[in-house]
Amino acid sequence: MDARDEHRTLSALGLADAPRDHPLSYPGAWPTGSGLLRGDELLPLDRLTHPGRTPVVAVGSNASPAQLRHKMAEFGVSSTVPMVKARVTGLDIGVSAHISRPGYVPASPIGAPGVMRELFVIWLDPEQLALIDATEPNYDRVLLLAPGFGVELENGEALLDAFAYVNHHGVLHHGDGAPRRHPGQRALITELLARSTALRQLFGTTPEEFCSRARADAGRRVQGTRLFAEEKWVTASGLEHLRVR
Template sequence: MFAVSDIHLLTDENLRQQVKEHPRAQELLRALLYPYAAPDHDYVLRNRKVSPLDAGRSEAMDDLLRGRVPVIAAGSNRSPRQLARKFAPPHETVDIPVTMGWMENYDIVYCAHLTGYGSVPATILKSPGTTVRVAVNWLLPDQLHRMHATESLGHHYDYAQLPSVGIALDCGLTVQRAGAYIARYGAEFSPGDIFALDNIKAENRRYPARSQWEMLQYVARRAGQVPHPDFILRIIDDENFRHAQNGLRVD
């Protein structure tokens, strides 16, 4: 998914050097670069490539979105690279439109669980007064089924339809109801410790924002470990250790 040539995307110079010289650099980059680069404009993923959407053609937009379910892409699902990975053969599919907009009274925050590839992933959380930049994936029923299969439903996430979300899209449409993947472990590793994603735009944010590496350093110190790329590899390699870092489940 990532190559060593992507090393320049790491902004921490010391970390960049540690990863560059590591024999498992590609795995580390997959963890550290979450939630991955994404356009800040409407696009469609077509043949695993990005094509801009013409928001000025309302009829064409209506035709494209008809019959599709809007699903909030809180974390990596906003990224063409992640969508291309999830819908790679044999799961290759037709176009996936992704529209950008603003959602009120929510924020995009880190989950209180870790992924099998070493990242702290994202979820949405109510945050009165906050307006956050969001992407919406528009999925056909079979695409939604595939997306469910990639989201560890019943273990890390629940899928829910959120009413009255009021997402104002850049294209002029308003989404009143959307699907979302809600973290089962919530957003608190420890009481009161809730952190927003620093590369997601927001206004009137209530929670401190951190990068992925800052979050992994937090998790390492909370576990009594040294913040180092090898800590990330232990998360990847040791399932029991990884699960032991989760926050309190919120079933």
């Protein structure tokens, strides 16, 4: 690897830590702009659209190059993935009503008419798409269509269709029934633990304890997910009407 290439490694770019290994970092570090993930590097892109690949809007750790690399490497799938920054309308980033295997409470898109967010579109080949589908057992991949949603790439080009992963457990709310926005993992877990004695009994009193206990015990994760519903924190995402892949 020459000196120029070394500047494009995930480590050099501050993108090397995967939330799977560092759950309190969820959703992980996102790139500042579009790029081509290729193994341990994030390289410049020569184009923004990629025929033969499926565009997926990422609202959580699928926009983290380190997380994508981790997932692909675990199953021996190519980690060459175009990651394109886009302006997405009609969606915001909510909180999934479940606890994930790595020990964090992940994000899920929520319906947000009129809201625009800068997100990443990851372009997946058929093998990669099948893998990501398999690693998202709590989500349905749904099709985002105009006029309810818009996905505009950096060059102003609008995608006619794109997908997103929506949690089928529902999403969390603050208490008023409206889906809450994801504030980041540490802030979220701190708030949830403060609101529930039962949750503290399951997972301890700090975000670190929560992640450690959740990561180590599948049964505890199931109990915690069930507790979200018992505490009446769960509501609809506003995207239930969308067509599942």
